[in-house]
Amino acid sequence: MKHAWPLTRRAAAALLAMGLIACASPTDKDYQPQRGQTGKDVIWIPTSPELVNRMLNMAKVSGQDIVYDLGAGDGIIAITAAKQFGARAYGIEYNPQMALHAQKNARAAGVADKVSIRQGDIFEEKFDEATVVTLYLLPHLNLKLRPTLLKMKPGTRIVSHAFDMGEWEADDKISHEYAQAFLWVVPSAVEGIWTLQEVDSNAQVQLNIEQSFQRIGGSITERGRKTPLLGAQLRGNKIAFQFMGADQQLRSVTAQVNGNQMQGVMTLQGGQLPIEATRR
Ligand SMILES: C[S@@+](CC[C@H](N)C(=O)[O-])C[C@H]1O[C@@H](n2cnc3c(N)ncnc32)[C@H](O)[C@@H]1O
Known part of the structure; x- marks a missing residue:
């Protein structure tokens, strides 16, 4: 009995640690993202389903496309690209819990075979195989990505919710309620x-x-x-x-x-x- 109390404390500490790990674990099944929650470079606010549809329509997404959503959030763009447009779709999301949550949403939508959301930083991960890139970031992040986007295969379509690309004028634009979205087609370098x-x-x-x-x-x-x-x-x-x-x-x-x-x-x-x- 001499060791009962210290052992219990140790056990309690271990259980607490496990509990804490479980709370912070990216495998938490009950994870519910909150609109406006902090992200690495930008907070999470989802694009509305109607605007996602219009953005993917503007980019003429089809079953031939490989769509990458940079900063994938709950996966709505990648899931819609696969489910409604037949594309293969990827998402890159910095928040590991969010990335797992998005992949869970893809399973629930029945498109887990066509959608892959991975944890990563959009400024470090590769996405050069994309034929369509979607963004809902911030103006300075679009500008930071611009040189990489311009080096992509000519004809790659870029769609951005809300924010433009500075002096790289959009090829098309839509307005939706109070929101807007822009389309660019990566041009060949012909100079x-x-x-x-x-x-x-x-x-x-x-x-x-x-x-x-x-x-x-x-x-x-x-x-x-x-x-x-x-x-x-x-x-x-x-x-x-x-x-x-x-x-x-x-x-x-x-x-x-x-x-x-x-x-x-x-x-x-x-x-x-x-x-x-x-x-x-
Ligand atoms: C405004 S939300 C857009 C979510 C989704 N694309 C949509 O349109 O519904 C931006 C997302 O980018 C993620 N994010 C922020 N910085 C990031 C980074 N450097 N790399 C990957 N994801 C990032 C945030 O966690 C958030 O989920």
Whole structure:
């Protein structure tokens, strides 16, 4: 009996410690997140189901897509992307309890096979396989992510609830009640001097492109004569522009960019010629 009390205290301390560990454990089944709770870089407030739907519609999410929600919260965006749009969806969430809670929500929604929410920091985890990235963060966090997003595969769609990307203008925008959301399509990097030639005739011109995000302009130089690009557009890896040839015929070029190469067609007087271009 001599040791009964100290042993009981020890046992109680052990039980207390276990209890405390259980309370803080990310396996806690009763975990209920609170709107406005602190997060690493931003608090948790969920996007409404209606706006999630509209954001994913704006990005034209389909069964071909891999969607990443950066700062996944309770998983609503990833779960909706899988359940309503058929996508494979991932979430990165810093709060470990929240990440488990989101994965539990995915199981309850019947999409655990298509949704994976992992604990991690969005500024350290990789998400370069994404074809669609969704965000509900803060303006300065969007700007911090911007260089990484711009390096993603051209054509990747970025959707942000509430906050824009500074001088990278949105390609589309929706308003929903008091909220708004923006869409960007990652543009190919096309700036530089290109040699553009007709594949069949080898006739060449010099194409000079200037670029600011998805906005492009520039000129064509043909036998020493410089003429501006007209109506130049870039969306993802698809480029289109017109120019007036030395023969005063308007030419329209549409092409697909792949690194330092372009391939496409030039429309001239109703006919189409295959063209290709190489960046110098
Ligand atoms: C405003 S909530 C958005 C939740 C969800 N994306 C939505 O739209 O409903 C932001 C989430 O990001 C998480 N978060 C904050 N900083 C983070 C970081 N550095 N890495 C990963 N998650 C983070 C927060 O815990 C919170 O759940």
